Amino acid sequence: MKITWNWLGEYVDLAGLTPEKVATDLTNAGIPVEWMQPLSGQVKDVVIGKVLTVEAHPNADRLRVCKVDVAKGDPLTIVCGAKNVAPDQNVPVAIDGAILPGGKIKRSKLRGVESQGMICSAGELGLDARLLPKEQTQGIFVLPQDAPVGESIVSYLSLDDMVMELELTPNRSDCLSLRGVAYEVAALYGRSIHMPDAVVKESSLAEKLPLSVEIATEHCSLYTAQVVSNLKLSASPLWMQMRLLAVGTRPINNLVDITNYVMYEWGQPLHAFDYDAISEHKIVVRQAHTTETVMTLDGEVREVSSSAILIADPQKALGLAGVMGGRNSEVTEYTRAVVIESAVFDPVSTRQVARQLALRSEASLRFEKGIDEDITLQALARAAQLMETFAQGNIASNSIAKSTKIVEQRQVKQIAVFVKHIQSLLGYAISQSEMLEVCKRLGFTVRVVSDEEFHVFVPSRRQDITIEADMAEEFARLVGYDRIPVSVMRGQLTAGVLKPAQHLKRTLRNFLLDRGLHEVWTYSLTAPKVLANVLIDEGHPATKMGMLLNPLSEDRVGLRTIVLPSLLEVAAYNSNRGQKNIRIFEFATIFLPNQIPMLDQPVEAPHITGLLSGQVESVGPHGETRLFDFYDVSGIVHALLTTSGIAQDQISLVRSKEPYYQTGQCAEIYSKNVLIGSFGKIKTTVTECYDLQESFYFDLDFFMMQKLIKSDLTVRELPKTPGAERDLALVVDRDLPVQQVVDAVKNSAGHELENVSVFDVYTGDKVGADKKSVALHLVFRADDRTLTDQEILAKVETVLNVVKDEFGAYLRF
Amino acid sequence: MLERLQAMKDQALADLTNKDDIVALEAWRVMYLGKKGELSTALRSMGSLSQEERPVVGQVVNEIRAVLEQTFETKRSQVLQKAANEEERRNQLDITLPGRTPFLGAEHPLQKVIRRIEDIFLGFGFTIEEGPHVETDYFNFEALNLPKDHPARDMQDTFYIHSELLLRTHTSPMQARTLLARQPELPVRIIVPGRVYRRDDDDATHSHEFTQMEGLVVDHGISMSDLKGVLLTFAKELFGEHQQIRLRPSFFPFTEPSAEMDVRCIYCGGDGCSTCKHTGWIEILGCGMVHPHVLTMGGYHEEGITGFAFGMGMERIAMLLYGITDIRQFYMNDLRLLDQFTQIAR
Numbered sequence A: 001m002k003i004t005w006n007w008l009g010e011y012v013d014l015a016g017l018t019p020e021k022v023a024t025d026l027t028n029a030g031i032p033v034e035w036m037q038p039l040s041g042q043v044k045d046v047v048i049g050k051v052l053t054v055e056a057h058p059n060a061d062r063l064r065v066c067k068v069d070v071a072k073g074d075p076l077t078i079v080c081g082a083k084n085v086a087p088d089q090n091v092p093v094a095i096d097g098a099i100l101p102g103g104k105i106k107r108s109k110l111r112g113v114e115s116q117g118m119i120c121s122a123g124e125l126g127l128d129a130r131l132l133p134k135e136q137t138q139g140i141f142v143l144p145q146d147a148p149v150g151e152s153i154v155s156y157l158s159l160d161d162m163v164m165e166l167e168l169t170p171n172r173s174d175c176l177s178l179r180g181v182a183y184e185v186a187a188l189y190g191r192s193i194h195m196p197d198a199v200v201k202e203s204s205l206a207e208k209l210p211l212s213v214e215i216a217t218e219h220c221s222l223y224t225a226q227v228v229s230n231l232k233l234s235a236s237p238l239w240m241q242m243r244l245l246a247v248g249t250r251p252i253n254n255l256v257d258i259t260n261y262v263m264y265e266w267g268q269p270l271h272a273f274d275y276d277a278i279s280e281h282k283i284v285v286r287q288a289h290t291t292e293t294v295m296t297l298d299g300e301v302r303e304v305s306s307s308a309i310l311i312a313d314p315q316k317a318l319g320l321a322g323v324m325g326g327r328n329s330e331v332t333e334y335t336r337a338v339v340i341e342s343a344v345f346d347p348v349s350t351r352q353v354a355r356q357l358a359l360r361s362e363a364s365l366r367f368e369k370g371i372d373e374d375i376t377l378q379a380l381a382r383a384a385q386l387m388e389t390f391a392q393g394n395i396a397s398n399s400i401a402k403s404t405k406i407v408e409q410r411q412v413k414q415i416a417v418f419v420k421h422i423q424s425l426l427g428y429a430i431s432q433s434e435m436l437e438v439c440k441r442l443g444f445t446v447r448v449v450s451d452e453e454f455h456v457f458v459p460s461r462r463q464d465i466t467i468e469a470d471m472a473e474e475f476a477r478l479v480g481y482d483r484i485p486v487s488v489m490r491g492q493l494t495a496g497v498l499k500p501a502q503h504l505k506r507t508l509r510n511f512l513l514d515r516g517l518h519e520v521w522t523y524s525l526t527a528p529k530v531l532a533n534v535l536i537d538e539g540h541p542a543t544k545m546g547m548l549l550n551p552l553s554e555d556r557v558g559l560r561t562i563v564l565p566s567l568l569e570v571a572a573y574n575s576n577r578g579q580k581n582i583r584i585f586e587f588a589t590i591f592l593p594n595q596i597p598m599l600d601q602p603v604e605a606p607h608i609t610g611l612l613s614g615q616v617e618s619v620g621p622h623g624e625t626r627l628f629d630f631y632d633v634s635g636i637v638h639a640l641l642t643t644s645g646i647a648q649d650q651i652s653l654v655r656s657k658e659p660y661y662q663t664g665q666c667a668e669i670y671s672k673n674v675l676i677g678s679f680g681k682i683k684t685t686v687t688e689c690y691d692l693q694e695s696f697y698f699d700l701d702f703f704m705m706q707k708l709i710k711s712d713l714t715v716r717e718l719p720k721t722p723g724a725e726r727d728l729a730l731v732v733d734r735d736l737p738v739q740q741v742v743d744a745v746k747n748s749a750g751h752e753l754e755n756v757s758v759f760d761v762y763t764g765d766k767v768g769a770d771k772k773s774v775a776l777h778l779v780f781r782a783d784d785r786t787l788t789d790q791e792i793l794a795k796v797e798t799v800l801n802v803v804k805d806e807f808g809a810y811l812r813f
Numbered sequence B: 001m002l003e004r005l006q007a008m009k010d011q012a013l014a015d016l017t018n019k020d021d022i023v024a025l026e027a028w029r030v031m032y033l034g035k036k037g038e039l040s041t042a043l044r045s046m047g048s049l050s051q052e053e054r055p056v057v058g059q060v061v062n063e064i065r066a067v068l069e070q071t072f073e074t075k076r077s078q079v080l081q082k083a084a085n086e087e088e089r090r091n092q093l094d095i096t097l098p099g100r101t102p103f104l105g106a107e108h109p110l111q112k113v114i115r116r117i118e119d120i121f122l123g124f125g126f127t128i129e130e131g132p133h134v135e136t137d138y139f140n141f142e143a144l145n146l147p148k149d150h151p152a153r154d155m156q157d158t159f160y161i162h163s164e165l166l167l168r169t170h171t172s173p174m175q176a177r178t179l180l181a182r183q184p185e186l187p188v189r190i191i192v193p194g195r196v197y198r199r200d201d202d203d204a205t206h207s208h209e210f211t212q213m214e215g216l217v218v219d220h221g222i223s224m225s226d227l228k229g230v231l232l233t234f235a236k237e238l239f240g241e242h243q244q245i246r247l248r249p250s251f252f253p254f255t256e257p258s259a260e261m262d263v264r265c266i267y268c269g270g271d272g273c274s275t276c277k278h279t280g281w282i283e284i285l286g287c288g289m290v291h292p293h294v295l296t297m298g299g300y301h302e303e304g305i306t307g308f309a310f311g312m313g314m315e316r317i318a319m320l321l322y323g324i325t326d327i328r329q330f331y332m333n334d335l336r337l338l339d340q341f342t343q344i345a346r
């Protein structure tokens, strides 16, 4: 919403105030002034001149030599390049030494003829050329014939004005008008408001034209109309054009400009219909029929839904209420009389229709936010009066008002305010008299009930105020938010502690950071096409993606079901920038719909994922480092599970069948038949597509992990007896998973086996092609005594017999 | 005999001068001072001497032995010292050569900011709640006093799944969810960090996904001055002891009164610069007193129960704290940027 300083000054006394001060104070009161700038750049010594003669330039086809009277001394000789310059025009003339937004004007010779100034275009005066009619932007700016020759253009065009852009919050639609802002300024400084009083006297009716109105929908609470006849369509007065221009509206003609001007002044959108286009002189406000069409002012034929409100006559639609008028009732130069409409349409319907048709206008914007019904008739009268004055019209009917609301509904809102409530809500000892003073400044009437209570009667222009808390804000903002003190919150003590899952997340994040992995954040929104990059085909659960109804770009159409593509993209981005060592992790959420298409809230599963690619350590002067391999990612995952309190004997590994993993170098982690994650090498066909070296991925389901966590810890007593250590090298089939050998040893060595660990695996000629040697380190210990050699030998014997029976294993010598 | 001894002594001393390692020295000692060495041989041959000569020669031999032994010891300690010095020099490392440095992982800047702010509010006795990204229209809007077709819904362009299901546009739905889950329990003191979504084109200052932190306190007699107190302490903790805050009236459908909070510009300290558009203040968060409708819908009906709420953008704060100028960088994860966060940072 734009306003200008001088325009505002018509409705509220600004004496002793500066635009800067008012802008600051409005901002601090919750009407933020986003920016403020002069209507035009600096303009000096530009006066209105009358073109006397126009002659050809002796040396240039495109230039003309004009004599221009500026009512001061002899006429000036000015060389002009504009095609539209003609004798008898009034034009802006920059005389020698004049200043324009584009620079200083000096007398100078143009192709041999001295020019004593410049005839200016609208653009050269700093006016917004985009909003001006074409004829005013192509060539010089031709002024009306009654423009006083010799007068300064700055005062004639009111260029010495300030434009302010208000960044209104959605609740303050009352400030979508000069009137509303004037009330706000009046409240700030305790001044009074003076809106133009426009009551049309019935006695002024010269000719009476009949008109009737019928409201046939509940979505129009008030409809007022008035007929004005004998109109002369022309340009509106320049001051009106300049004001519309300043607030960003294109001047069109006097009738349209007047409706716009009154809208900005009062906040009430108006529309003018051609009186003769209305059959039976009857306006019917009704809902659209299904599949009804309306040709709007812009010439488009629009099919509207039954939720649209139409302005119609008994035979046809005349326009879309509150959104756009119809072509069939448009005001043209042949218009004899118009019907001015000033009405209140339902905000929700207007908003829906404007959105559906993508036709949001200054008018629909105001209807959407709600109109002050108290001024609907006043705005109508004001427009009629302006048409009388600036379009030579005659008022040809009384104002007609139809309302669907019963009188009680239109009663003034009354809010009970309790002094104590306000004081305790604000934490500030504002007195009742201070509150009453604020009400007075706001123009709200009050009824004091007691020292503790009073009632506020909120005028209909402030639709945002409905409850006591709204009044608390009015008091706070008008005494100043800075008056509210700082206090310490009281009440029961609460422990600010992390929940177990939050604590675990922090621990695991630190674990990964300490392992040298960088934390990354990637988008949740993705597209199904990226799944193909990681070889996921139809039928894979990850293809069940929740899709957006209204995506913004084709890359972000649905919610991700897997994190891997996001991490590969990060790796590729960095690889393309010369990074060869990539160690990243993300705590990401994936979205698993309960059904496709997604109908209800999906399972939002937090996953701990990571990608390793490149060297294990930084390259230094201390010898070769090596590249990450399967056992690095395996080690990280196992240590991470240990950190989480998930014991190694709770989990088992199974070869993964995920399509993106390299066959034979990937694992799924199960605990009690529940899948909690996977890790492994990404297929080189995938990594090559992303321009990456060998890459290793892990993906842990944090929800599943949480279910397994045992966070209570009771330490085992430290042993009091010595342990006996034995190493065994067992030769087994090469394909046999080592874990099976370890499990068999654990199960057969008896309870005095304290620990068994793998310390070497050998394959090669010495054990035969299909075999491998697995070196195990066994520790035996009894709590109460030292085990004898014979006892241990017997246990080892048992172990050897079992692994021989189960796997055909034998000792390697 | 005496001449021969004297010559031997001279010879021995001359021999010793060029012995500079411990093996040659030992050989020299065996040769001259050993049991079968020259001095011992000389002593043994004293039997052939006369009674008068014996003591004289014996004394000379003892004198020579003393001189040779002393010279030898001196020489030996010199050689040992030299060897020790050499050993020491050989073991000297270039301490400036880079060590085997483990890779350092960096916490994501947004996570860093979240953790810091979480820690501040944990200290105030708040707990942390997290909520769903895919929200119902009810919790994202209606329970926050934003009925269908409320014009303020335009403030936030929303990604919809269908007409009743959407991606949350703010972390505020957790206000409503927490109230319903906890009522009638008091006090409620929570913060809610989390990802939110807006239907915005990505550019330097907009991101279709970003991160918010919500705060909510509900209790008997909570006032706007309490809100100011909590926010001032928070601002001092996050931006420095000398921080000041300023509240300006604003509008949020779920708070009344509502405010924007500014802090003193952390770049110019309030003198005015381009970052603060020469106002000396920087907008940090939106806040206000919980709207009575929100409390009622959340199940808190009793008079005298009030609350405050606030919400802030993590990207904005991280951009201010670390001088990041493009919001997209948080989601690009350029390792050259992340590497800079391996160090401790406020």
Ligand SMILES: [Zn+2]
Pocket: B265, B266, B267, B268, B269, B270, B271, B272, B273, B274, B275, B276, B277, B278, B280, B281
């Ligand atoms: Zn600054």
